[in-house]
Amino acid sequence: MKNSQLYKGSLNTIIMKLLEENGKMYGYEITQKVKLITQGELNITEGALYPALHKLEAEGLLDVEIEKVDNRMRKYYKLTETGHKETVNRLSELEDFIRNMQSLVNPKPSLEF
Amino acid sequence: MKLTTQQIDQLYLFTRQHYVEYYDLQTELVDHLANAIESEWQQNPKLTFDEVLNEEFKKFGVFGFVDVVQKRQAALGKKYNRLIFQHFKTFFKVPKILFLIVMTFTVFLIFKTSIYSDYFLRAITVIYFGFICYKFYESKKIKKAQKNTNKKKWLLEEIINQNVASSPAFIGIFHILMQIILYAEKYFLNDYWIFSISFLIVLFGILNYILFKIIPSKAQTYLEQTYPEYKLENL
Numbered sequence: 560m561k562n563s564q565l566y567k568g569s570l571n572t573i574i575m576k577l578l579e580e581n582g583k584m585y586g587y588e589i590t591q592k593v594k595l596i597t598q599g600e601l602n603i604t605e606g607a608l609y610p611a612l613h614k615l616e617a618e619g620l621l622d623v624e625i626e627k628v629d630n631r632m633r634k635y636y637k638l639t640e641t642g643h644k645e646t647v648n649r650l651s652e653l654e655d656f657i658r659n660m661q662s663l664v665n666p667k668p669s670l671e672f
Numbered sequence: 673m674k675l676t677t678q679q680i681d682q683l684y685l686f687t688r689q690h691y692v693e694y695y696d697l698q699t700e701l702v703d704h705l706a707n708a709i710e711s712e713w714q715q716n717p718k719l720t721f722d723e724v725l726n727e728e729f730k731k732f733g734v735f736g737f738v739d740v741v742q743k744r745q746a747a748l749g750k751k752y753n754r755l756i757f758q759h760f761k762t763f764f765k766v767p768k769i770l771f772l773i774v775m776t777f778t779v780f781l782i783f784k785t786s787i788y789s790d791y792f793l794r795a796i797t798v799i800y801f802g803f804i805c806y807k808f809y810e811s812k813k814i815k816k817a818q819k820n821t822n823k824k825k826w827l828l829e830e831i832i833n834q835n836v837a838s839s840p841a842f843i844g845i846f847h848i849l850m851q852i853i854l855y856a857e858k859y860f861l862n863d864y865w866i867f868s869i870s871f872l873i874v875l876f877g878i879l880n881y882i883l884f885k886i887i888p889s890k891a892q893t894y895l896e897q898t899y900p901e902y903k904l905e906n907l
Binding site for chain 2: 586591609613618623624628629630631632633
């Protein structure tokens with residue numbers, strides 16, 4: 560992942576947001592979707608994606624489904640009810656973070672001295 | 673170009689060779705690798721199966737699948753602890769709380785009135801120690817038997833059936849029991865102490881009942897919940 564330290568904390572939120580938009584997704588699909596949206600800028604590594612998915616599942620935020628596709632089984636993830644609620648919280652947290660970072664990195668000129 | 677069934681089997685073998693023992697994780701990784709190989713073939717159809725596979729495996733980093741397996745273990749361990757806690761909580765609600773109260777007072781009265789309370793405590797410790805040794809032996813036997821068959825391995829099943837007795841937490845528990853026995857004379861003079869010890873023993877009994885009886889008896893349900901593929905495989 561590009562500059563992983565900065566993105567690391569947001570990986571769970573990215574996954575949850577994608578699942579909220581797309582319903583159910585499988586691991587490979589998530590990596591490709593992120594690549595597509597960010598035009599190849601952000602590349603989620605496999606070694607980070609699956610642990611994150613399994614953790615969210617263990618926390619009860621994601622549910623799993625299995626489907627037979629071609630000659631193999633595919634594991635789909637989707638948000639649970641708690642997952643949907645938590646996504647809203649985490650997204651607003653992330654937006655706050657982005658806003659605060661923006662004002663720290665590009666402070667607006669203040670009238671006071 | 674799609675992968676053949678043979679190539680899928682080859683991928684399963686590949687995950688096993690790279691220390692992924694558990695079937696659910698193998699399945700997920702096989703699908704991931706298969707997708708990656710198929711999409712790579714769309715761009716470079718000339719590459720061989722092994723070439724693309726090695727290239728995709730490299731993306732998992734120097735430790736390969738090890739990290740994914742470890743994190744999966746941690747996640748399922750957490751899930752297991754949550755299951756224990758859920759059952760434990762029910763003993764603090766009606767009707768099970770009545771059982772908790774009655775048992776605590778029963779043990780309290782035994783300790784309070786019997787001149788043999790000291791021996792009673794020692795007997796519990798010895799019996800429990802024997803029980804854990806037996807469970808440990810049993811889990812080793814299951815593990816050995818499983819090794820010889822080609823039965824698919826499920827991590828949560830292993831946690832439920834086998835890891836309980838080998839958990840280091842039990843050493844801590846014996847330590848506490850030994851301390852109580854050593855200082856029994858002091859503790860048994862005071863009613864509050866007797867009551868606390870009785871309560872602890874009953875809680876401890878309940879915990880063991882959950883670990884060795886309730887959860888294993890519901891294992892099938894938990895496994896089907898955790899692994900939708902479990903049902904498909906065991907039809």
